[in-house]
Amino acid sequence: MNKCVSALAAVALALTTGGCLEQQTAQQLNATNANSRIYIGSLTCNIAAGTGYVLASRKKMDCVFLGKDGVSTAQYEGTINKVGIDIGYTKAVHTIWRVYSLGSARAPNQIGGTYVGEQGTAAAGGQAGGNWIYGGPNAEIGMVASGIVQDAGYNLAMGIAEMTIKLRP
Secondary structure (H helix, E strand, O other): HHHHHHHHHHHHHHHHHHHHOOOOHHHHHHHHHOOOEEEEEEEEEEOEEEEEEEEEEEEEEEEEEEEOOOOEEEEEEEEEEEEEEEEEEEEEEEEEEEEEOOOOOHHHOOOOOEEEEEEEEEEEEEEEEEEEEEHHHHHOOOEEEEEEEEEEEEEEEEEEEEEEEOOOO
């Protein structure tokens, strides 16, 4: 019970303090991380609206990866599944993941695969939250998403996220 209360407090804090933060664009993230040795680019995803069914949800995604150079791109499609507490309804949202390669450098068309990690979001009109996931080719890719989304719906979600992406044909 204490973990649940702590998680709810963290989400509430993110909602109140995060309202001052502006979500960066893919280009801004790339510029901010230009000198990083492990940052390889940003994955911008449009995630479909959906309903949480208490213990799970599944949403489709369409994504574009923009390489750190600001020129290289690749289009992906996929799904994100959540297991844990997921109650409520969210509208379609736009999320930007910071993508890191923990192994050899990756080209934009080489990040497809399955990723698993933690996620937590709360939405009451606006949405605040964060996700980190790990996996992909040879389990060498890590992704982090966080930010504030306006007019996202009404939802509370905490638990495990699994995301699968593949190159769009």
